[in-house]
Amino acid sequence: MRYLLSGARVLGGEPSDISIEDGVITSVVPGAAGRAGGDPEVVDAAGLVALPGLVDLHTHLREPGREDAETVETGTSAAALGGFTAVHAMANTDPVADTAGVVEQVWRLGREAGHCDVFPVGAVTVGLQGERLAELGAMADSAARVRVFSDDGRCVDDAVLMRRALEYVKAFDGVVAQHAQEPRLTVGAQMNEGELSGRLGLRGWPAVAEEAVIARDCLLAAHVESRLHVCHVSTAGSVEIVRWAKAEGWNVTAEACPHHLLLTDELAATYDPVYKVNPPLRSANDVEALRQGLADGTIDVVATDHAPHPHEDKDCEWQSAAFGMLGLETALSVVQQTMVDTGLIDWAGVAERMSHVPARIGRLSDHGRPIAEGEPANLVLYDPSGSHVVDAMQTASLSRNTPYAGRELPGSVVATFLRGRPTVLDGKLA
């Protein structure tokens, strides 16, 4: 199949015609150039921004085990609609993705669904129990070719276990993605610890519980000369620690989630658990620090931490509710609002933080490539004009726990191409 994306603004630049054939970009011609022979299907991309297909380093697809919340099919549909061509599926499934068998199953489910590529994340420890290393090598050597390892949802808090994990993954160029949360400091924690948590009577999740672990892990990564990735950085202090580690030249990368770039802990005053997430929504000061850190490169990437939960797990007391919020379908709009429309980064900067760099961290060869002749045709066409009001009932995800319901967000994904094949056209699944 051949496609001509006419008049697309590559990385927000001047209009170009992008030709795609057999899964590869065959030409990128500036200006409204002539039509290639052989009648390609023409997609009118006038005014649309063309970005490389987005890559999410942090997605919960819930399958196997919680197919009532999300499946690989529905989760990757949501991903495609959000402009993603690759997602990393977190390991906290049931059974846990801690063996070659489970990661291969998830990988295969992704291939069968076909909406975007699924790269399973392997658990660092057996059953996420934090006691002994899972068979990281077997997962790395499996058909799923796992390179990112994480106990996400739980912190690898044992220092020696974290050290061994960082050391061990060097053998296959892996990375340990840490959910930084000192467990003893956060027993029963419900929301950001601050004046509001005291007033609301909700147990606090102090910033130091995140920052102390990040600082330790940066030092460990430096000591064993390995690669550390810090998941969902949420505090101003964490940004400072990562900035320091980078200044030292250590191999540390970090991600921020869209919700931490937009929302603050004030929303907890509603006691509506749709705003309950881990790490929690923080203060306006933290939000500003994350935006600045993402703009200046301290925070390398945006990752969604898309965390579907069935309705009954959110339609209850805050304390009983599950942590997490949807993110795949709204990520690009939130990044536009918080980073592009504010002038902090341009569209090339978005491509860097949502495609090129996450692909590099995950060691993906066919994603996060430039939009240029001969490159794999993984692309998203995005309309930054206009806005839409988010409707929780309209999610492709099986779950509805979007914190943006009723909120007006800018822009919309018009089309997504995975290896030259549209997964989304006219804003709908193709």
Add this chain to the structure above:
Amino acid sequence: MRRHLLSAADLDRPEAELVLQTADELRSLADRPIKKLPALRGRTVVNLFFEDSTRTRISFEAAAKRLSADVINFAAKGSSLSKGESLKDTALTLEAMGADAVVIRHWASGAPHLLANSGWVRSSVVNAGDGTHEHPTQALLDAFTLWRHLGSLDGRRIAIVGDVLHSRVARSNALLLRTLGAEVTLVAPPTLLPVGVDGWGVETSYDVDAVLPKADAVMMLRVQRERMSLEGGGFFPSAREYSRRYGLDSRRMATLQDHTVVMHPGPMIRGMEITADVADSHRSVIVEQVTNGVAVRMAVLYLLLSGNDSGGQA
């Protein structure tokens, strides 16, 4: 008055004073041989208790019955760990039964807020204590008790001593007493003061001996022994050390001004935060607080339910 009472912050000064004045009128009822008014005849008040609290429940029950309301006690006992029927399904059941007011005690902070704002029930919701958040009728009865002893609370100094961190009584009192013009000082070891307490508009102190001589009233809070253990948070080293540094004994009581009263929301742990001789002394108004509790809860139910009339005979 408004439809719900979820937080002491819901009440502005005129509203709070209206509750106290109404309670004062209703209190005289307690001295009569027939302690009953027909004000809420035909109305249904549900006491929905997700947490054991005999004294609060019987106080609300007595209040509702003295106003001739029908009372249903619904003890949905549960913990955050045991997942039984959800709050939503319980609420829908009560709605189907036609409750006019739901008095809710819950272990989760914000549960009354959820009940009032979820659209599950049309009834008035009264917070009878939620998690470590608030207990507004306790604050109202405390204010009422203080008002009877001290008159206007303007400029009065109230010391609240004990486990402020976990106390819904302290939160509601800090809010309400400020609204009524009092100056509140929270006294606790630093581990038992919440982060961000500076923003509450109250004074704080770690030194009970410095605060007591200036106080017009001293409110002692219960301190649970399990807070000592590491599982409980390890907030202080021992009961003995706590008592020595923060407990109210006769030596400390001797430093109080002549008119100063001693309060406790109950249940007390004698020998921990308060010694028996203090609890039983002439300064103690602890038993009176219980009597006032019924009057204040009558006032709250009366004002909430007579506002949205559907057969009330007030």
